Amino acid sequence: GKDWIIKGEKCWSTNAKWSSHVVVHAMTDPKSKPGHRTTCFIVPMDDPNVSYQEMAGKDLWSQSSTGSIAFDDVRVSGDAILGKENEGFKVMAQSLNGGRLFIAGMSLASLAFALDKCRTYSQEREQFGVPIGTFQRVQDVIIDMDITLEQGLTWLIDLTNRYDNDTLDRESAAKVKIECSRRASDHLTMAMEICGGVSSLDEFGLIRHHRDLFVCRVGEGSNFALKGFAARPLMPDITLQ
Template sequence: MIDFRLEEEHEALRKTVQEFAREEVAPVIGDYYERGEFPYDIVAKMGQMGLFGLPFPESVGGMGGDYFTLCLALEELARVDSSVAITLEAGVSLGAMPIYRFGSQEQKEQWLPKLVAGEALGAFGLTEPGGGSDAGATRTTARRDGDSWVINGTKAFITNSGTDITRLVTVTAVTGERDGRKQISAIIVPSGTQGFAVSKKYSKVGWSASDTRELSFADCAVPVSNLLGQEGRGYAQFLSTLDEGRVAISALSVGLAQGCVDECVRYAGEREAFGHKIGEYQAIQFKIADMEARTHVARLAYYDAAARMLRNQPFKRQAAIAKLISSEAAMDNARDATQIFGGYGFMNEFPVGRFYRDAKILEIGEGTSEVQRMLIARELGLTRPWQ
């Protein structure tokens, strides 16, 4: 029997985060967004609730949940605001999870307690100014010099990398070459390390209350023991990290899409035109019905990908499908919601204005829609003619 109902603990968690998002985030996040200010107090509350520790075992200070609980939390947060949701997603999936998955016992003991408690944030330095989707074109290098790795290069668009509570960035760098191919490794660089510079915040179209920066490394030396996992396995580690992250971004996208539905249903029941509530007009009803249908399908897609991941089954194709479908649903719903709100939808004081600005990056970050289609095709056995 197929049953899509949430288990009791999952439903309890979802309701708790939903209440937090509505009562603690929604009333204040608009001001943070307009100021382009990082919401430290909200992040601290999320840490106290245990949200940063959701998918980690109690042995490392986590809540003993699973990755699906994180996805449910992200959906409910993004239903209200995506800046807060992406801060949690990146803090867990890109900051703490690589250390939990691939770190040594010493690295776990050093970094995980504060990361899973939300008292500190970690970031993942992959993208570079000249290479986003083509991660294999990494130019940042790390060479051995005695007991140190000496890192040189630049990273771009790195989330959570420059806050007051950021404690580390895990950086991918070329550490050698084998059979004519670059060997890419992942190395932990603590914040404040000499030679590691964090730029000022980007001026972004959306996610204005999240932290995103460019990073530069100039003869930045860290101990050899800061290597994360095996030397030369950084690329494979990052692919694994992104597969999981795409499920999380899908959940976040579903949250934004659902938030658009919520706002439009409310507005359609209040706004009058030509003597009637606009929700009485079939043109509006059909548009909102399409929005709800997109959201429902996208949610099922990420539920399926998450279920396969938790069963330790292959889920790369399902993660790519979920990320593709949900990010496009978020973008379509944000556009339709803005249309339904009319002039008010173009005002930042209304949530749909933020939703519209936040939605586009979901089709780009953690693998563009084009990359997702490429992955799906490849999983189906379709290859490029030069392969």
């Protein structure tokens, strides 16, 4: 089959530093109708025309690598196509569904960590001679965290089963990612206020989860962008920006 020449750059590439290959979503037919203009290619990172630059200064997700990949006239054959030619959008959409479920799960994991920290701390820390867990405001925060966690897990498990059965729509994956990351982030802030100054210590863990939840809000599509996308089926008679 015909060869393709890939030229361009992808910033904010996660863990490409350790990857042997990357999937490149490239424009192959710009004049075609939307959804049929791109193709996904599997490209080896050791190609001489592929270069990688680590991005410095990141203050979250320290366990992962983030960098920029440059493709300088990289030649690939038709055998490198993932899926079908000019159906790259379909491939990426399916991948993003799974990625958004993953982000929702990570958000709930951070929330579960915060709930455990707050439950323990509120029973040990005393004010006015009693544990702070006896105060109704503290109880309100803790039970709200527990309710949100249970709701999120129930929702996520249902969507994961639909994903496994290939019946998950993109809007549902977007909505669970939006809600779980947003609610977990809000609850982490309240958890830190309950635990006070100790929350600022990396050793305690809450501040790290709070920082990392920012990635959950913007990763796999920012929440702001996904809200507009998810709202379209709710108002099919008008064009949403």
